[in-house]
Amino acid sequence: MFAMLPGAFSLLGDQFKDYAWFPEQASTFAETNDWLYGVITFICFLFFIPIAGLLFYFAIRYRKPKGAKAESQVAHNTKVELIWSIAPSFVLIALFYLGARAYLDIRTVPEGSYEIGVQAFKWGWTMDYGRGTYNPELHLVVNEPTKLTMKSSDVIHSLYIPAFRAKKDIVPGRYNYMWFQPTVASEKVSEEELAKATQWTKESGQGWNYEKWQFTEHGYRFFDLYCTEYCGTNHSEMQTVVVVHETQEELDAWIKEVSARGSDVTPEAWGKLLYERRGCQGCHSLDGSKLSGPSYKDAYGSKRKLQTGEEVLFDENYVRESIINPKAKVAEGYAPVMPSFKGQLSDDDIYSITEFIKTQSSNTPVATPATTQPAADESAAGETKE
Amino acid sequence: MSDHSTDSHGDGHDFAHPMPVPMLLAVFGALTVLTIITVGQASFDFGSYDVLIVMFIATIKATLVGAFFMHLAHDKPFNIFIFVSSFVFVGLFIIFTLSDSQMTSKDFIPVDDAVPISAPAEPSSVPAV
Amino acid sequence: MSAGSIPSGAQIRDPGYPTHSENYLTNSKGIMSWIFTLDHKRIGVMYLIGVTCAFAFAGLLALAIRLHLLSPDGAMFKGENANNIYNQVFTLHGAVMVFLFIIPSIPAALGNFLVPVMLGAKDVAFPRLNLCSFYLWMIGAVFFLMALLGSQLDTGWTFYTPYSTTTDTSVIAATMGAFILGFSSIFTGLNFIVTINTMRPPGMTWFRMPLFLWATYATSIIQVLATPVLGITLLLLIAERTMHIGIFDPEYNGDPVTFQHFFWFYSHPAVYIMILPAFGVISDLISVHSHKRIFGYRFIAYSSIAIALLGFLVWGHHMFTAGMSSLTTIIFSALTFTVSVPSAIKVFNWLATMYKGSISLTTPMCYAISFIFLFTIGGLTGLHLGTLATDLHLHDTYFVVAHFHYVMVGGTLVAFIGGVFHWWPKMFGKMYSELFGRLSCLIVFLGFNLTFLPQFVLGSRGMPRRYATYDPEFQSLHVMSTYGALLLGVGLTVALFTLLYSLIWGKRAPANPWGGATLEWHCTSPPPFYNFERAPSVGDPYEFGNVEWDSEDERYVSTEPERKLVPDEQPSEVPAH
């Protein structure tokens, strides 16, 4: 056991680099917050060092053999006791005042903030940029106060951006608001790096791997955004990224790029993107494994047994209804936990998702069987449809 | 802990205080009258004072029950203290929780279940929610 | 019988050793004599065994959590169900530790054994209710086991709605368990309040009570006042799950924040149910092993009651980020700071008690010193969380995890172990190995700090709690923490085996092995069935002037100067036992 200690201490050494104690300071709150944290920590040490010192000093200094009498039997000293009861109170009042003042700043949203809607669900995020633009990434403009209007479609979540020192629970059944002002813009990585990552992603056929590349698919470095209220199975994977743009124009350009299916994108590809971005993949697998919701594999065109015992045909109407009113026809063996995407997906989006689901089924009237190469599928299916 | 010896009757070691029957009957009478009043006032409209009046009458009734049927009027101060303090804690709990709910209620999203979404053609698409 | 420090000619008073038929452990035989016992001491021992088993179980779960977090993608549980298993393990760890271990540990196990003896009473006021509350504890434990064997539980110990109303795990079984355990806790508290109020023998005034009794009294107040609210909350939660009553479930216009208010109205005071008895234990331990009168007795006693009452006003600080209104949040923050004052008073008083004392670094004293060290860290880091602005950053991160483990483990658990070591000779009449006892304390102390200090850093860096997987940047700190947890596990095992070993091979314990002056040291070790043959003469619980070391028999004895004698209460000769 002691053999492990040196290892542990060397690990301890690693932590005392500059970056270790806090995440980067990237909002106006961060500086106040870290300063306050420092003040409190200093006060803690101010109390702790004498207490711990005296504790061990007394334990050694007044250690006596058995039977020895204590040097003093003083029972109380009201004056001393009153002093050490009342003196710390002033420190506490000061701390409370500082904390509450900073808190009021954090709670009071400035007029004219840039507004973004946030929808949290198990286990992902949808940021609403208005005009029907939804994306899981949170994109902001540097030095622009931004207000988030947040709601949850299932259980309590909590939006936490460590770099901004900002956190707020998202409680279903009510709107919660938060705001912050980012102070550090995200860097852009070099074109080569981006190209390399894009190429790799395309070849692997998987979604974008933020952890591997540490930048977004548009080439921005990012801050982490976590869910900090326990929300079930994949709570720890309910993360997304925050990108801070240099200018409003840059942000608008990005929004435009992600807002809707461009004319050069097939519905299947767009549907697949939505499947990844909008949280479908958290519950619906493509390989037939059972998650919180039924798998898409071979679903389209099949007969689906419902909780009520009825059977329905898994067709376009069923997909549409299940997206808009998921609790209407719940598949047998599953809990009615899917949130409604009513108003969040355009008709074209739903159409695209339906097309994507079709590609995953061998029952599809379109004669392209689902293979491990969805990209090929998409182009083929796309041509027949468009 | 014994402060009974002074007000006991019968022999000096007895600690029972039987309530006189006329008093019990009088309390019951008062309670019945108050019940009739509270039912009666419900048919008049006092607007926002309604809750206050109803609660005031109920509190009088509760006090009567507590003081005489539960002999709090003759009980030890400590028992009265703990009984009353329980209401203080309930009050604390309700006041904090209620005031917070009221202050945040402007952000509540109502559940929209008044209109079933299903098309009439499709049978029983909405469970009895 | 004359030795070193005993003044010549002084009358020595020592109860000696109990006979086989007096000893509460042996005076009746057979399993039935334990199952249906009404003796508070036996019930205390049964509680001790019960909570130790619960602790061992939940402790193993904690180790599993720590091992899983060795690597960012999870090292312990594999496969597609890994996250679910992790969630169930941490939920069960929390729920079992809180409901089955920490809440009943000191009040029910040590309290049941000690309260009547310290008070000089024959038993608690309602012995049957006492036994009933032990069996309620058992039934509660069975319900938790049912949840485990059923479809597990993955809500976190807080049962937050609407997660708890929608998850398909056995929430109802676990909630029923917690509900029943609540009643067990209420009955224990009720019993102690009545016992302390009405069963004090002549001479035992309020301010002659040992501080452990004050702490127990304060704890009992909380148990009686707060636990019913948990009861109704859990009932409403069950109703919400079965009938969707729409009070907590937003799908029917309920409000989850209301549930949090309901839950924390109990669960914050419950934090003080956990820590207040620990304060009581430590006050006694520090005083006895320093052989010095406790400093500021009244301040410590009043601060216990103050903490109990103020503890009801601060529940909102668990909800600073939950969407309470700004006003409520600020009020709760202000009230939160007020609670820290009475806790600080206690720490200063304990230090002042050690000052110029005659300190024996026995195992219980080592644990008491560890307690003060660890609890001070736990208490001080509470300032970061009570301060609103910093709490927004730290809430629901590992900082909180570290903070409450410093209070609950570094505080309550260490005090509990210290208390068990302190009263072990009294409970079972055996002395344990001081060497291994102190060694266990050292390992626990080091292991504990290694486990939880890194978690403060993790939290400050923004690592959210309850994560089954995490970003690789946090790994080194998690690894440290896991090694610490293993070390802590070793320390606790050493402590357990030291005690178990002593049961069989330990030396016979004298009535007063530490030199305590409270009443429990005035009866034999283990105490006789009736504790005291006649109402004991009650003196100052912290008067060590007449407690002398008898090196010949390795025990402390009370010497009775002539002026202290009260003719009709004090037998003229040394009692037969």
Added chain:
Amino acid sequence: MAGEETNSGGDHDHDHDHDHPPFLAHHFDTPEQQFDSGKLGIWLFLVTEILFFGGMFCAYAIFRMLRPEVFEGCSQFLNTKLGAINTGVLLFSSLTMAWAVRCSQTEEHKKLTGMLAATLSCAMIFLGVKAIEYSHKWHMGLLPAGLFSYDPNHPHHEGGPNYLLWICMPFILIAIGTILWLVISLIRGNKFHIACAKPLTVVALSFFAGVGLGTYLESGGSESHAVAGAHADGDHASGEHAGDDAHDHDGDHADHDHAHSSAAQLAMEDSGDLDVLEHLASDATNTGLKDDVAARVRQSEEASGSFAYNTSDDAANTINDVEREFLTPSRAGVFFSIYYCMTGVHAIHILAGIAVLVWLLIRSVRQDFNRQYFGPVDYVGLYWHLVDLIWIYLFPLLYLIR
């Protein structure tokens, strides 16, 4: 109940103290100490009960504050007559209970048994009336939110189970049991058993007196029900009017709310004129279409510019600003949830009270109590009064809202 434990310890008297009377537990010195302990114990228990109910009163207060109009509308479904009769019955039982305590102190054993039997009968009548109330509401589908299925057009469900029979079933069995007990003990001539079974038979049968009373009053009160039904039937305007009244005592919020609600309604009507709604009518499941059309319209308007997120839709959607039909599961259902929780838990307390009262009655026949040892009667009495006390608040809060 906590207090009983004190005295039942008497069975365990050990031989070491010869001056202990049989009812005094070994660890107490005097009967007075024993009585005081028990009394403190029961008071503390009552404290826990108050806090227990406190949680539900808190839930009540929150939802009444949030939705005064729902409480207003739904309390019309509760029959005030039944509530008032039950209040009277409980008050009378409190009187007999207090009288019983007196009898135990004055050692009037026969009268004590009589008073306890009267208390028990009242409790049974109370439950009988409650059975009528509950079964009637279940029949109409006035249930907690998750099960709420009230249909104003067809208030009485057809073909549902006979709830009243199911509730009465255990009481029928109990009544048969006590009658059998009485008959057997009459045949055997066992005096003690006869003395117990006689009052208990009366008690068991009084449940059906309660059911009869309830049925009589319920049928008499059906007129008011019809009114409530009509009121609920969709007279939207009156519903809203009532809502505004209730808002008045909300003080400063009232005007603001009213303005908003009418605005919201106007907005709804406006949107009703849009062609989009016709479009929607063709496929009711396709509510996404509306958003889609709107989004596309706006998208086509401009290709670039600022993409301000518009919260006005959300803001109009919060709880204070929307006034709708209240007879829905998430509105009326919540009222009935609270109603069932409060009265149901109260009824469980009545049942528990009945159980301990029966135990007391048997002991009173055995003449266990005397002026030194009347604790159990006193403790149960305190508990019973508390149950009464809670009803004193429940009755106006649930039945008398207007």
